[in-house]
Amino acid sequence: MNRQKFSGVKENFLQRRYGVSLGRRYVLAAASVVLLGVLGCSQVNNSTNALAQSSSPQPESPLPKKIVNSDPKIVDASNKFGFKLFSEVQKNDSTEKNIFISPTSIAIALAMTYNGASGSTQQAMAKTLELQGMSLQEINSSYAATKKLLENPDAKVQLTIANSLWANQDANFQPDFLQRTQDFYQAKVSNLNFKDAVAANAINNWVNENTRGKINKIVEKIEPDQVLFLINAIYFKGNWSQEFDKKQTTQHPFYLTSGRQKQHPMMSQKGDYKYYENQQFQAVSLPYDKDGKVSFYIFLPKQSSNLKTFYQNLNFENWEKWMTQFNKQQGFIRLPRFKTDYDVTLNDALKALGMEEAFSSKANFSGMGKNFAISQVKHKTFVEVNEEGTEAAAATSVAVEAVSLRQQPQLFQMIVDRPFFCVIRDNQTGNILFMGSIVEPQS
Known part of the structure; x- marks a missing residue:
């Protein structure tokens, strides 16, 4: 050549x-x-x-x-x-x-x-x-x-x-x-x-x-x-801005779509998070830096709901509304370690x-x-x-x-023990880098 x-x-x-x-x-x-x-x-x-x-x-x-x-x-x-x-x-x-x-x-x-x-x-x-x-x-x-x-x-x-x-x-x-x-x-x-x-x-x-x-x-x-x-x-x-303590990771049940459950390593911590909850789901933002420029978002359907119902409301217009509803709040989160x-x-x-x-x-x-x-x-x-x-x-x-606000401070509890939706978002530009649903975490 x-x-x-x-x-x-x-x-x-x-x-x-x-x-x-x-x-x-x-x-x-x-x-x-x-x-x-x-x-x-x-x-x-x-x-x-x-x-x-x-x-x-x-x-x-x-x-x-x-x-x-x-x-x-x-x-x-x-x-x-x-x-x-x-x-x-x-x-x-x-x-x-x-x-x-x-x-x-x-x-x-x-x-x-x-x-x-x-x-x-x-x-x-x-x-x-x-x-x-x-x-x-x-x-x-x-x-x-x-x-x-x-x-x-x-x-x-x-x-x-x-x-x-x-x-x-x-x-x-x-x-x-x-x-x-x-x-x-x-x-x-x-x-x-x-x-x-x-x-x-x-x-x-x-x-x-x-x-x-x-x-x-x-x-x-x-x-x-x-x-x-x-x-x-x-x-x-x-890095997570607030890393999970490995000593706090213990086995807990994760409930699969089929109805059966499996024991799985679950990480947990308390802290201040940007949090949003409505009748259909809980959502939390886990930042990767102290200024929250990039975050990991988890959307957990309520026990009375499921991912299929969540998907019916998952679109760009609702996403933009949800992003304005997160408030700083103290809470406890338990999250599966998964890959x-x-x-x-x-x-x-x-x-x-x-x-x-x-x-x-x-x-x-x-x-x-x-x-x-x-x-x-x-x-x-x-x-x-x-x-x-x-x-x-x-x-x-x-x-x-070829060819929303609360009257009194409350400690929310978010136990991510069932299928959930997640997003990695650049909060400066609003650009969604990754999105997905985890229905069965694997370790």
Whole structure:
């Protein structure tokens, strides 16, 4: 491969990861991959190949979503898409199975793909991703700004977002498409021989490195008609602002959806928390830093209710209302120590949300080249919650190929001993990094 073919475009990073120590506590990582293949044997409209390389609780105003250089529209779009996608995933998955996804990771991977969409395919993707009314320039600039704001929000919290583009050396792509992935998404752009078995290893090694070993494989095999991978990786690590005392962790029953119970290690502590309760559920926010810039939210349906009923009210509009209802309050919380793996193919969910054309022979991705269509969107995650904090990872692969206040202070008690919904949220921007439901904790 003549490397001079690729000298016209170079890797251009808008921002480098901060040099914050990883620490020992907890890790959250997400990786999203967009894999593209060519439809038929048509040549792309450009000869340029891919590039190488303690009193009454008082209401607290939520942290503002809009901060310097941040566009709340892109955060709202990502969150709206996340709730819609989660709804489709949980409808198609077993009620006995833990679910955990990263809306941010999936949205960024698909946003990079969106840069190559045109015509009705672009319109369908915009509707699914909640990007209507936003220009491509606005979308890309907003994601670039959001990335900068999300990364490393506190000295005790590390959050990095990395993107990459891996191209088949035998395929041709529109140079503007490649350049935008670099300029706005700071993507590492590399050229590979997809016929060589080591190509998949190179991609998986990048994912492994950028999720700190939590996702070690996203590409099982490169198919003959696949020509491009777009990958996003998100990594988070930090400490609970108030760690759980391991001596207080004891065995307690956890009641499963089936009605049976299992003995499971449960962590517990008392303290001041942002707390919200209504007739349907209890909710608490556990911060990862003293200023509460990033938190782990738990939504526990009342014993008279369940997750299925909770899901009926889980949407973006209600989420925004709930976020304003949390008050500082003293309480006791008992939480299962858990970890889980999750693996899902998102094709059906995305089609149900309006992206069916993008998976068909009618797909129009002329912004990146001729005759491209998405063939598969896969998502893998890992999460572990323990006394020290949270460790999690996610990887998304998109393949494109052929064709209220109280009168007196009260001590709330929240015993998380049944299936619950949880979210990891950046409270500065309002961006939901991860969301999921735990129906059976595993240790």
